[in-house]
Amino acid sequence: MSKIKIAFFDIDGTLIDPEKKRITDNTKKALLKLKENGVKICIATGRPPEKVPDFKSEGIDFDAFLTFNGSYSFNETETIFENPLDKEDVKQIIQNGEEMGHPVVLATKDRTEANGLEEDLVEYFSIANQRIKLATDFEELSKDEVFQIMMAGGKDEYKAMLKDTKRAAVAVWWPKAVDIIPSDGGKGVAVEKVLEYYHLSKEEAMAFGDGNNDLEMLKTVGLAVAMENASKELKEAADVICGHVSEDGIYTYCKENNYFE
Incomplete structure (x- = not known):
């Protein structure tokens, strides 16, 4: 049984292929399967809340949203953490x-x-x-x-x-x-706040990313996964590298590592 209880996902270059501008069916399947297995799924993006895609219309119900690179994090019911610029x-x-x-x-x-x-x-x-x-x-x-x-x-x-x-x-x-x-923010700080909110440990968390703004996030979780299309720096910081965003990297990694059947 996997010890992972929460997973964080960047959007652009991780969930969504920047070339095709969409999430693949298998990536959607991976997110739904993780939810079915009791894993909380969270968005962690540089996008503002209004620019986060309507994943709910795709049948995907995220548990939390870390937006503005984590400066404003929330779920369906309340604000978890907010940290505006001076x-x-x-x-x-x-x-x-x-x-x-x-x-x-x-x-x-x-x-x-x-x-x-x-x-x-x-x-x-x-x-x-x-x-x-x-x-x-x-x-x-x-x-x-x-x-x-x-x-x-x-x-x-x-x-x-x-x-x-x-x-x-x-x-x-x-x-x-x-x-x-x-400067006292970023995705890493927000991930820590969300883990604290849900009473989960670093060891129970994994994260997927592709850009350098994901570096602190990957350092804050127990299992850090970089996409094949990720930056050189992020790959060096990751525990493992999964497949390319355009080739269902998240789905293949989760399936091969028994995060779902």
């Missing part, structure tokens, strides 16, 4: 973006809107089959609780993005854009 940091990052010539996307619980567009930022959103909405009241939006900021830019720009901030960090899963989150 309001002064939000102002500073917007200013940094202006100085760098980069627009930014602000994500609150209910809205994900930008003060401008640029090619790499548009492409970043398109990977998850999303489009950027421009805010008509950007200054007012910036005063709300912001859980994540998205900005285009490469590794050589990270320092400038975070200039003069007190509690902000970049979370990266694509080379030409970033998610900016609280």
